Amino acid sequence: xxxxxxxxIVDDVLETRENLRKLLQFESNIEVVGEAATGxxxxxxxxxxxxxxxxxxxxxxxxxxxxxxxxxxxxLPATQIIILTVQGDMEYMRRAMMAGARDFLMKxxxxxxxxSAVRRAGEVALEEREKISTARDTSPLAQxxxxxxxxxxVFAPKGGVGKSVLAVxxxxxxxxxxxxxxxxxxxxxxxxxxxxxxxxxxxxxxxxAEEFDQDILARVLITHKDTGVQILAAPARPExxxxxxxxxxxxxxxxxxxxxxxxxxxxxxxxxxxxxALERSDLVLIPFEQDxxxxxxxxxxxxxxxxxxxxxxxxxxxxxxDKKKGISAERLQQFFRIPVHVIPEDKWVPHSVNRGEILxxxxxxxxxxxxxxxxxxxxxxxxxxxxxA
Numbered sequence: 001x002x003x004x005x006x007x008x009i010v011d012d013v014l015e016t017r018e019n020l021r022k023l024l025q026f027e028s029n030i031e032v033v034g035e036a037a038t039g040x041x042x043x044x045x046x047x048x049x050x051x052x053x054x055x056x057x058x059x060x061x062x063x064x065x066x067x068x069x070x071x072x073x074x075x076l077p078a079t080q081i082i083i084l085t086v087q088g089d090m091e092y093m094r095r096a097m098m099a100g101a102r103d104f105l106m107k108x109x110x111x112x113x114x115x116s117a118v119r120r121a122g123e124v125a126l127e128e129r130e131k132i133s134t135a136r137d138t139s140p141l142a143q144x145x146x147x148x149x150x151x152x153x154v155f156a157p158k159g160g161v162g163k164s165v166l167a168v169x170x171x172x173x174x175x176x177x178x179x180x181x182x183x184x185x186x187x188x189x190x191x192x193x194x195x196x197x198x199x200x201x202x203x204x205x206x207x208x209a210e211e212f213d214q215d216i217l218a219r220v221l222i223t224h225k226d227t228g229v230q231i232l233a234a235p236a237r238p239e240x241x242x243x244x245x246x247x248x249x250x251x252x253x254x255x256x257x258x259x260x261x262x263x264x265x266x267x268x269x270x271x272x273x274x275x276x277a278l279e280r281s282d283l284v285l286i287p288f289e290q291d292x293x294x295x296x297x298x299x300x301x302x303x304x305x306x307x308x309x310x311x312x313x314x315x316x317x318x319x320x321x322d323k324k325k326g327i328s329a330e331r332l333q334q335f336f337r338i339p340v341h342v343i344p345e346d347k348w349v350p351h352s353v354n355r356g357e358i359l360x361x362x363x364x365x366x367x368x369x370x371x372x373x374x375x376x377x378x379x380x381x382x383x384x385x386x387x388x389a
Contacts, residue, residue: 348368
C-alpha cells in the first residue's frame with residue numbers, strides 16, 4: 001500500500017494500549033495515529049482522525065465497544081474495526097459483526113494475528129474509500145454538503161392495520177415551520193398515499209422509471225396544499241412503469257438532501273423496494289394489532305430483521321388498541337422485549353379518512369391523534385439519541 005494503514009487503539013487500560021502500540025510500531029506500512037480510553041472518547045477521536053482501522057476493546061467504562069463500533073461505522077463507513085475481547089463467545093462474535101466490526105480477536109492477540117487482521121482491515125478500508133470517492137465524483141445524486149435527512153420507514157408485516165393512515169399522520173405531525181417533510185409511497189401496485197392526503201396529480205414515480213435527477217424529482221413531487229408536506233406518489237396503475245429497486249434506493253438517497261424527514265410507506269410484502277427502504281432507514285415503525293396473526297407476523301419480522309436492523313432503530317406501534325379485547329400492551333411488550341407504543345382505537349380515524357381529512361390536524365384532541373403526537377415525540381427523541389451517539 002502506498003500510504004501506511006492509519007490505526008487507532010481503544011482500550012481503557014493504558015498498559016494494553018502501550019503493548020498494542022509496541023506490536024505495531026515497527027511495521028513500516030502501519031502507523032498508530034491515536035488512542036482512546038472510553039467509548040465516547042473513541043467516537044470523538046475517530047471523527048477527528050478518520051483512521052483506516054480501529055482496534056476496539058469490547059468492554060469500556062462508559063458505553064460498550066459494540067455501541068462505539070456501531071456509531072463510528074455510521075459516521076465513517078470506510079473505517080474498519082477489529083474487536084478485542086477476553087471472551088471467545090459466539091454470541092459476542094455475532095453481536096460484533098452486527099455492529100459492523102470487521103474482525104474479532106481474543107486478548108491478548110499474537111503479533112501475527114494482530115498484524116494479519118490489521119492488514120486485511122486496511123485493504124478493505126482502502127477499497128471502501130475508493131468506492132466512496134468514485135460514487136461522490138460520478139453520481140448525479142451527489143449534493144453539496146452531504147445528505148442530512150432522516151428516513152423513517154413504516155412497515156407492517158400484515159395488511160389492514162392502519163399503516164398508511166399512520167404514515168400520513170406521522171408526516172403531518174412531524175411538520176413544523178422550519179422543517180421540510182417528504183412522504184414517499186413505496187406501495188408499487190396499489191399506492192394510496194396521495195389519496196389519503198386528498199391530493200390528485202398526474203405526477204407519480206412512473207416518471208422516474210427511465211431517468212431522474214434533482215430537477216426531474218422536484219417536478220414530480222406533489223405539495224399538500226394544507227400542510228406543505230411534499231408527496232412522492234406511487235404509480236397510478238399496477239401496470240405503469242416504475243424505477244428498479246436499485247434506482248428507488250438512489251431516489252431515497254437523493255431525497256435525504258431535499259428534506260429533514262422522509263416518511264416511507266411500504267407494502268406488507270418484503271419486496272425489493274421495501275428492502276431498499278429498510279436498508280436506508282434511520283428508524284423503522286412497525287404498526288400491528290392485537291390479533292394473533294398480526295402478533296405472529298411481527299415476531300417473524302423481528303427475527304428476519306435481526307442481522308440487518310438493530311432493535312434500537314425499531315419502534316413497535318400497537319394500533320387501534322382496545323384494552324377490553326385481545327392481548328394487553330404489557331404482555332406484548334414482555335413478549336417482544338421491545339417497548340410498545342399504543343395508539344387507541346378511535347371512531348374519528350375512519351371518519352377523517354372518509355372525509356379526506358388528516359386526524360392530527362382536524363381533531364388533535366381525539367384519542368388516536370394524541371397517541372400519534374406522543375409517538376412523534378418518541379420518534380424525535382430516538383433520532384436525537386442517534387445523532388448524539
